[in-house]
Amino acid sequence: MMVENSMPTLSRFGIGFLAGMEWKPAQEEFGALPFIYGTVVSSLIAVLLAVPVSIGVAVFLVEQAPKSVARPIAFMVELLAAIPSVVYGLWGIFVLAPFIREYLGPFLQTSLGFLPLFQGRLTGIGMLTGGIILALMITPIVTAVVRDVLEAVPVTQREAALALGATKWETTTIVLGNAASGIAGSVVLGLGRAIGETMAVTMVIGNSPQISASLFEPANTIASLLAANFAEATDKLYLSALIEIGLVLFLVTFVVNALAKLLIMSVASGPDRAKHT
């Protein structure tokens, strides 16, 4: 159905739709590349920020903290997952964006300003803000999954390491080794969530169809483009373009998940896989 409804743009732009840099509905010019770029980059920022934090929190909860401390923290982390995304978006506009504009942005520009990533004007609204909001949103779910994976590691593995004179930290690395494939799975889950997230990103990313090396510049993602424009797309070609880009979102998600699965297989290969044979 999606393919059928996107026929007008498919036949008019062909493959050029994917590579097109311009998105000007008024002039009937539709190129999806800025949105694909925005989706992939904002999700990558989110995963890069969220995964180390999530693993750290999960390790703390499972391996280090006493039960009396771990329980309430775990509960609060899970509570974070239940906050509506529009609330994250508002928080992004009122708290995170000014923070980036006044503090984080200037700091990054003075310390790492030689990188094109951190050049350009600072409005507080843009790719970085979107990525950070996404990171906050996926951290609870990734943490919860990693926690479950760590708890599933048999206690005999911990005892084996301890009995060899391993310190607490060395034992933790053994546990992480056991959990590697499960952790990779949680990353995929987080990535999928980040790619598909709509509302919070729409509110802080700037909604500007451009590709810029700078993370401070506004950008846009496929999901937020759809959310913001679908209702007002009356023109047939415009509607077709939106549907086609929805199709692209579907494909991007598919490709990213496939790549992640490959990654998991390479991480989990060797000793770990023998368990299933």
Added chain:
Amino acid sequence: MQNKISISNLNFFYGKAQALYDITLDIPEKEVVAFIGPSGCGKSTFLRTLNRMNDTIPIARADGTVTIDGENIYAPGTDVVALRRKVGMVFQKSNPFPKSIFENVAYGIRINGIHSSKSDLNHRVEKALHDAALWDEVKDRLSSSAFGLSGGQQQRLCIARALAVEPEVILMDEPASALDPIATQKIEELVVELKRDYTIVIVTHNMQQASRVSDKTAFFMLGKLIEFGPTYKMFQNPDEKLTEDYITGRFG
């Protein structure tokens, strides 16, 4: 014969429940001591007090003293990591790491920094596998997964892994209970072999196994040490009626 481990007046609790009552026992150096008794009698709990493996259970608490080479391992400030290196452990269910055969044995050597060079590491791994009577079976596939080995081989790999860190005492918690008779026999032969260099404490459900491998046997029931003496005496002419009843199979 010198005593390697001396336990005196050891009481052990899981929360409010007492699991061990006033155990006093001496384990001589380079002998095999077997712990026997019905399920839930506390023999595994007792074994795990000897390398403080029970520390991982938050509500567990031990009273009394356990001295190894004259040092009380429950004294404040005891280096538990060093203790466990000295007192190795083999578990009921083989638990190799999800790593290659080589890396399983090398792990303990690496974390304790025992080896001086790469070739020394290789040498130590080979020696440990030899000592665990596994080398000939695995020498051509050291880099393949430990999970590809049979149950008995995995258990001997775990023994090799324990030997590699050069412990002085080896605790074995029913090491052959999950193995077939042939694999069990290999483990038993190995235990007798290892006695030359190590002090061994073995928990077993199998009375024949205790009589075959051990020099001394301790019989536990309901958290109490009922009788402790030379194995031949325990099996032929025990002092206690309870011991005799258990060994002859009248209960248990």
